[in-house]
Amino acid sequence: MSALVEIRDLWIEGRSDEDWSPIINGASLTLNKGEVLGLIGESGAGKSTLGLAAMGFTRDGVRISKGSVKFDGIGLIAASAAKKRELLGKRIAYVAQSAAASFNPAHKLIDQHTEGPVQHGVMSRAESMKDGIELYRRLRLPNPDQIGFRYPHQVSGGQLQRAMTAMAMSCRPDLIIFDEPTTALDVTTQIEVLASIRDIVEQFDTAAIYITHDLAVVAQMADRIKVLLKGDEVEEADTRTMLAQPKEEYTKSLWAVRAFERPQKPAVHTGATPVVSVQNVSAAYGKVPVLHDVSFDIHEGRTVAVVGESGSGKSTTARCITGLLPPTKGVIEFDGKALPANYKSRSKDQLRQAQMIYQMADTALNPRTSIGDIIGRPVQFYMGLTGKQKRRRVEELLDEIELPAAQYIDRLPSELSGGQKQRIGIARALAAEPKFIICDEVTSALDQLVAEGILKLLARLQDDLKLSYMFITHDLATVKAIADEVVVMKDGEVVEQGPKHDMFVPPHHPYTDLLLSSVPEMDPDWLTNLLNERGVDNIGDAAVDKMT
Amino acid sequence: MQSVIRIILQRLALGLLTLFVVSIVIFTAVNMLPGDFAQAILGQGATPEAVEAIRRDLGLDQPPITRYFQWLGSAVQGDLGNSFAQANFASFVGADSGVRTTVAQQIAPRFANTMFLAAVTACIAVPVSLLLGILAALFRNSVFDRATNVTTLTSISSPEFFLAYVLILFLAVLNPVLPSLSNIFEGMSFSERLEKTLLPALTLTLVVTAHMMRMTRAAIINLLASPYIEMARLKGISPMRVIVKHALPNALAPIINVIALNLAYLITGVVVVEVVFVYPGIGQLFVDSVKIRDIPVVQACCLIFAAAYILLNLLADILSILSNPRLRHPK
Numbered sequence: 001m002s003a004l005v006e007i008r009d010l011w012i013e014g015r016s017d018e019d020w021s022p023i024i025n026g027a028s029l030t031l032n033k034g035e036v037l038g039l040i041g042e043s044g045a046g047k048s049t050l051g052l053a054a055m056g057f058t059r060d061g062v063r064i065s066k067g068s069v070k071f072d073g074i075g076l077i078a079a080s081a082a083k084k085r086e087l088l089g090k091r092i093a094y095v096a097q098s099a100a101a102s103f104n105p106a107h108k109l110i111d112q113h114t115e116g117p118v119q120h121g122v123m124s125r126a127e128s129m130k131d132g133i134e135l136y137r138r139l140r141l142p143n144p145d146q147i148g149f150r151y152p153h154q155v156s157g158g159q160l161q162r163a164m165t166a167m168a169m170s171c172r173p174d175l176i177i178f179d180e181p182t183t184a185l186d187v188t189t190q191i192e193v194l195a196s197i198r199d200i201v202e203q204f205d206t207a208a209i210y211i212t213h214d215l216a217v218v219a220q221m222a223d224r225i226k227v228l229l230k231g232d233e234v235e236e237a238d239t240r241t242m243l244a245q246p247k248e249e250y251t252k253s254l255w256a257v258r259a260f261e262r263p264q265k266p267a268v269h270t271g272a273t274p275v276v277s278v279q280n281v282s283a284a285y286g287k288v289p290v291l292h293d294v295s296f297d298i299h300e301g302r303t304v305a306v307v308g309e310s311g312s313g314k315s316t317t318a319r320c321i322t323g324l325l326p327p328t329k330g331v332i333e334f335d336g337k338a339l340p341a342n343y344k345s346r347s348k349d350q351l352r353q354a355q356m357i358y359q360m361a362d363t364a365l366n367p368r369t370s371i372g373d374i375i376g377r378p379v380q381f382y383m384g385l386t387g388k389q390k391r392r393r394v395e396e397l398l399d400e401i402e403l404p405a406a407q408y409i410d411r412l413p414s415e416l417s418g419g420q421k422q423r424i425g426i427a428r429a430l431a432a433e434p435k436f437i438i439c440d441e442v443t444s445a446l447d448q449l450v451a452e453g454i455l456k457l458l459a460r461l462q463d464d465l466k467l468s469y470m471f472i473t474h475d476l477a478t479v480k481a482i483a484d485e486v487v488v489m490k491d492g493e494v495v496e497q498g499p500k501h502d503m504f505v506p507p508h509h510p511y512t513d514l515l516l517s518s519v520p521e522m523d524p525d526w527l528t529n530l531l532n533e534r535g536v537d538n539i540g541d542a543a544v545d546k547m548t
Numbered sequence: 549m550q551s552v553i554r555i556i557l558q559r560l561a562l563g564l565l566t567l568f569v570v571s572i573v574i575f576t577a578v579n580m581l582p583g584d585f586a587q588a589i590l591g592q593g594a595t596p597e598a599v600e601a602i603r604r605d606l607g608l609d610q611p612p613i614t615r616y617f618q619w620l621g622s623a624v625q626g627d628l629g630n631s632f633a634q635a636n637f638a639s640f641v642g643a644d645s646g647v648r649t650t651v652a653q654q655i656a657p658r659f660a661n662t663m664f665l666a667a668v669t670a671c672i673a674v675p676v677s678l679l680l681g682i683l684a685a686l687f688r689n690s691v692f693d694r695a696t697n698v699t700t701l702t703s704i705s706s707p708e709f710f711l712a713y714v715l716i717l718f719l720a721v722l723n724p725v726l727p728s729l730s731n732i733f734e735g736m737s738f739s740e741r742l743e744k745t746l747l748p749a750l751t752l753t754l755v756v757t758a759h760m761m762r763m764t765r766a767a768i769i770n771l772l773a774s775p776y777i778e779m780a781r782l783k784g785i786s787p788m789r790v791i792v793k794h795a796l797p798n799a800l801a802p803i804i805n806v807i808a809l810n811l812a813y814l815i816t817g818v819v820v821v822e823v824v825f826v827y828p829g830i831g832q833l834f835v836d837s838v839k840i841r842d843i844p845v846v847q848a849c850c851l852i853f854a855a856a857y858i859l860l861n862l863l864a865d866i867l868s869i870l871s872n873p874r875l876r877h878p879k
Contacts, residue, residue, distance in 0.1 A: 057782060060773070088784035101775040106797035106873055115793075116783045151873045167783075 002073065004174060004207050005031040005054055010067035012049055012058070012231075023049050023062065025231045033174065034205040038222030038239070040212060040254075042447035043418070045228040047211045051177045054209055055092050056084045072174065089116040093168035095197075097180040099160035103152035110148030113167045122171045135166040138203075139196040158189035162196050169200060176201070178210045182217060186309040186474055187518040194220055194520075195531055213447060215254060216520030219243055220527040227251050239524050253449065255522070260452050260481045262459055264501055268299045273336040275300050275436050275468045276321065276354070281330035283320050290316050291327070291492045296485075298436065301462060303469040305483035305500075307476065307515065313492035314472045318438045321470070322354060334436075352382045355429035359441035361421035365413040371398075371424055372409040378431040397427040401457060419450035426457065436468045443478055455482050476519045480504065488512045552875055559865050563858045567851075570858075571623075574850040575616045578843055584608060585632045585841040606632060619847065628652050628851075629844035651848045655830065659852065661732055662829040666814035668742065668749040669756070674807060677757045681764025681803075686791050688769060700758035712751045712824040719747060730827040748825045752818060756810040763806040767799035774798075801868035808864030815860075816853040 012024035024046045031037050031054075039047045049062060053069055056076030069076040071092060076084060088094075093116075096102035104112060110132055117128040129148075136144035139162040152160060161181055168176050181197065182190040198221060201208050210221045218225055218239075225242045227234040227250070234248050246252050274297035283291040291313050298304045306314045319325040321332055323343030332339045334353060340346050358364035365374055375394045379385050385393055395405035401423040413421055422442060429437050439458065443451035459482060461467060471482060479486055479500070487497040488511065496509040503512065520526060586602035587594065603609050607618070622629060628651035680700070684693045703711060720728035730744045768791055771777060780794045819831035830849060837845035869875050 055782065059778070085784040085786065088782055090784060094779065094782040096775055096779055098775060102779040104776040104780070104794050104798070106794075115780075115785065119783075119785055119789070151877050153874050154877060 003030045004033045004035075004072055005029065005209075006068075006070040007050075007054060008068045008070075010050070010053060010069060011065045012046070012053060013063055013065050014049075015061040015063075020063070020065075023231050024053070026067070027228075027231075027233055029054070029226065031175070031207055031209065034207055035224070036201060036208045036210055036222045038210045038212065038218035038225040039228060040215060040218050040225060041228035041234075042213060042449065044230065046231040047213075047228055048179050050228070051179055051209050051211045052094075054175075055088060055094065055177060057088070086120070089173075090120040090122060090171045091173050092175045092177070093171070093173040095161075095164050095168050095176060095178045095181050098184050099164040099181075100152065100157055100184075102164065103160060105152055108149055108151055109155065109163050109167075113148060113163070113170055116167070116170050120171055128170060132166060132170060135169055135200075136163065138200060139163075139166055140192065141166075156189075158185050158193055161185065161193050165193075165197055165200065169204065169206075172204060173206065175207045175209070178208055178221075180212050183212065183214070187476070187520075188309060188514055190217075190520070191518050191527070191530070194527060197221070198527070214520065215243075216522050216526070219522055219524045220520060227254070243522055243524065260455065262482055264499075265302070265484055267499070268302065272299060274298055274333075275335060276470070277333040277336075278317065278321065279331045279333065281317070281320050281327045281332065283316055283325055283327045285316075285325075289328075289492070291320065293330070294489075294492075294494055295330075296487050296494065296497055298468045298470055300435070300468055301466045302484045303462065303471050303482055304485045304487060305471045305473060305479040306487045306489060307473060307479055308489035309474060309515075311491075312489040314474075314489055315440055316492070317489070318356070318440055318470065318472060321438065322356060348382065352432045353434050354436045354438065355432050355434040356438045356440065357422070357425045357429050357442050359445060361418065361425045361445070362413075364425055365421060367413055369412075370409070371411050371413070371416075374413070374424060375427050375431050378428060382432045393431070397431055400430060400461070401427045403427075417450075418446055419453060422446065422454055423457065426454075426461070430461070430465075434467070436470070438470045438472070440472045441474070442471075444473065444475060451478070452481075458482065476516060488515065551878060552869060555869055555875075556866050559862055563862045566858050567855060570854040571620060571851060572616070574847055574854070575612075575619065578846050578850070579612055581838075581841060583841060585843060588841045589632075619844075623848075623851065626652075628655070628848040631845050632840075632842045651844045654845060655833065655848055655852070657734065658828060658830045658833045661827065662815060662818070662831065664732075664741065665745055665748055665752070665818065665827065665829060666811065668745050669752040669814050670811055672749060673753040673756050673810070674760065676753065677760035677807075678764055678803070680757070681761045682768065682791055682796065684761065684765040685768040685772075685795070686787055688765070693765075696761065700761050703754040704756075704758035708751065708755055708820045709824050711754050712748070712821055715747055715751055715754075716824075719750075728825070730825040732828055745827075748818075748821050748827050751821050751824075752814060756813065759810055760803070760806050764799070764803050767802045768795045771795045771798055797871070800871040804867045804871065805861075805864045808860040812857045812860045815856045 007027060007029040010024055010027045011022065013020040014023045027046075027050055029037070029050070039051060041047050049058075052058065053064060054071075056069055056071070056079060058064060064077055067077075071087065074083075074087070076087075079087075103109065110129055113132040114123075114125050114128040117123040117131075118125050122128075123131065132148055133144050136147055141147050141159055141162050147155065147159070147163070155163065165176075165181070178197065182193050185193060194217065200206075208221075210218060212218050212221075222239050224236065224238050226236040227242075227248070229250050234250050235242075235246070237247075242251070243255075246255055276298040278294055278296050281291060281294045282289065294313070294317055296304065306317060308314050316325065320327045323332075323339065323341065323346055326341035332341075334350065339350060343351065372391070372394055375397055376390050379390050379393045379397075383393070391409075394409065398405040398408055403420060403423055408416075408420075413424070416424065425442070442458075443454050446454065455478065458469065462469065469482075471478070473479060483500045485498065486500050486503040488495050488503075488509065490511050495511050496503070504516070506513075508516065517530060584603070585606065586599045586608070590598055590602070600609075607615065610618075619629065631649050631651050631654050680696050684696050687693050716728045719726045726747045727744055728747065730748055732741060732744055736744075772795060777790060777794055780790045785794070815830075817831075818829065819835055821827070822829045822831045830852070833845065834849040836842075837849065
């Protein structure tokens with residue numbers, strides 16, 4: 001039997017200004033019918049580019065310079081655009097990272113679902129619609145008969161991702177490329193989507209290339225794993241071998257990231273005044289209440305991790321503390337004194353004491369301002385330093401975040417990597433010499449290795465400067481790594497709080513339990529076991545027989 | 549849907565407020581015009597008594613604020629006043645015949661003609677611009693795209709009268725297929741009217757196409773990098789369908805707004821073309837009235853122009869809102 005996809009010695013280049021720089025350097029790949037290959041690597045490794053190349057597709061500004069891509073014996077590089085269009089959607093389908101962005105906002109889901117089959121002449125609109133509803137049902141979408149008649153903005157992210165998988169299945173393709181389909185989802189939603197994808201791929205014996213940066217996820221999904229680093233292939237092996245005995249250093253370092261964990265600190269002695277004390281805070285956006293009676297303390301030199309799914313009120317709590325959103329009820333105390341609710345009524349010193357680091361360093365740094373000016377601004381504003389003194393302080397701060405000042409001080413944010421930008425965000429917060437820093441998902445946009453570096457930096461700064469952190473995150477691995485205490489939030493309420501070691505040891509609040517058990521583990525049987533435990537049924541074989 | 553209705557009502561109220569403010573601006577501006585009607589009609593040798601008599605007769609001796617509210621009060625009731633120029637000035641020598649032409653009577657046929665010209669132009673220009681914009685987006689950076697851009701830009705950069713004469717030269721003089729004079733009168737059949745209107749309409753088409761075509765092209769191309777367009781391509785959808793079905797519906801809002809601006813221009817800004825083709829539209833009437841300081845007509849024309857702008861932009865706002873499924877179908 002010949003392979004379904006055969007990529008041989010593929011070289012891909014991307015345009016940067018006038019030059020072409022390499023993205024993929026001589027990758028080869030073989031995928032058999034019904035097999036799932038995991039492609040893994042950090043951002044910039046060329047995973048998506050390689051995945052798209054397997055469809056014979058390159059994005060604008062990207063070109064294939066050498067090599068061959070064969071799908072079922074058809075050379076895709078030489079194939080005409082019309083020939084490729086015949087295959088795309090019909091025999092090769094794609095599931096994108098952000099379903100919310102990849103569904104057309106102007107059309108109903110079912111209309112987008114039926115477009116492929118109708119345009120390719122596989123089914124009539126009515127047939128495809130019926131089939132779509134059946135697929136929605138199998139992917140365990142709620143209300144499968146009606147959900148297709150909604151517009152994308154009326155459906156949640158996890159549901160959209162499943163609807164997109166259904167759309168990819170609409171022509172019963174031989175191959176689906178999954179490009180980070182669960183990266184944008186909460187852990188609890190991720191499980192449902194992973195389970196649905198795995199089931200449906202198995203049922204229809206579809207081959208798949210599953211692209212992700214999350215090792216634990218790929219362990220659940222793939223038969224084989226291929227590791228990429230900056231366009232070069234590192235190694236490839238079947239999933240269990242790869243997890244048990246990675247050969248290359250790089251792969252081992254990826255595997256090791258999850259091991260970082262700070263030692264437990266001694267308990268805070270009772271009676272100490274917390275740096276920040278959130279007391280019975282409720283808040284609302286307009287008339288919509290979002291926080292209900294939230295209370296917790298943050299002590300000097302401690303990290304409190306606030307965890308929960310998106311929409312649970314984590315960031316809103318931060319907005320209340322910073323005074324951007326005055327609470328409707330309750331008080332925020334700083335060093336035992338109540339802070340004015342609105343930041344406009346706070347003194348400069350009160351503002352200086354609490355700083356913030358944002359999730360998207362990209363958008364939180366002014367792209368037109370040099371690093372020196374970005375950090376220099378709070379130095380001047382809060383500390384009143386100017387001229388040489390200001391520059392010396394900026395250099396110290398750059399030193400503090402482990403970026404050589406001489407090399408970076410005059411650069412623009414666009415000339416830095418994601419991790420370096422986040423370090424600049426940290427330096428900007430430190431410039432105000434605060435006692436307390438709110439870190440809002442600061443590592444969730446970063447690769448694991450880079451994220452680990454940031455966490456270690458934050459930990460060192462905390463020890464050196466006695467900083468207190470409020471660490472907002474949805475990633476429990478990060479919590480494990482850095483937190484001293486944990487606050488679990490759901491629907492604007494605190495459902496559980498306590499020291500970290502208590503949180504990770506049962507018994508938990510049922511919601512904490514759900515969160516904890518939803519974090520993928522590196523064991524390839526984890527998802528199967530978990531589903532069995534939770535009693536989520538795999539879809540019965542009878543349904544499969546009916547459809548095929 | 550309820551939120552949409554609320555937004556529309558808000559916009560409508562805002563439009564009325566704008567119109568009110570504009571009416572003040574119009575009245576002030578018209579009153580600041582140097583010279584007055586009595587002076588203009590009686591000429592250099594007029595006696596101060598005669599000028600005064602006419603002024604009194606027309607109510608020009610009243611203070612401006614009184615006149616403004618009188619004018620606004622009757623305008624709200626649909627009475628735009630009487631034209632000065634058509635009045636019988638026997639009155640100032642003692643015997644008023646009582647026959648006066650109202651502004652409404654004077655403007656109505658001219659306005660109808662202007663609307664007809666605008667409608668014919670829109671029927672040609674809007675589909676042509678959209679089609680050219682779509683094709684230019686589809687074949688972007690090709691020879692076709694560049695040729696379309698250069699042609700439409702050239703036509704919008706040329707003075708209107710020049711375009712008009714070029715069209716007359718080619719379509720009326722060298723190849724006499726269309727009449728070069730657009731003398732429209734009442735009782736003409738529709739086809740005759742259309743034939744006479746075609747040349748000015750074509751001239752105006754050349755003037756307005758570039759804006760709309762370029763906005764269509766830009767709005768579509770702007771979306772071509774979005775993930776859902778890539779998704780459509782990866783579903784094997786043909787390029788034409790990707791643009792028409794996937795990009796265009798999301799690009800409608802800016803396109804609608806540019807179309808509305810150009811339609812407003814067609815109603816208010818076509819004096820030159822009317823003059824060249826002797827087309828009896830409202831633009832000519834407006835210019836003539838300014839010349840002889842026929843204040844009620846000038847004010848009424850300004851008010852109509854302002855209302856046209858406000859109304860068309862309001863319509864554009866509403867259509868843009870309706871083109872957004874997030875507003876049409878809230879969660």
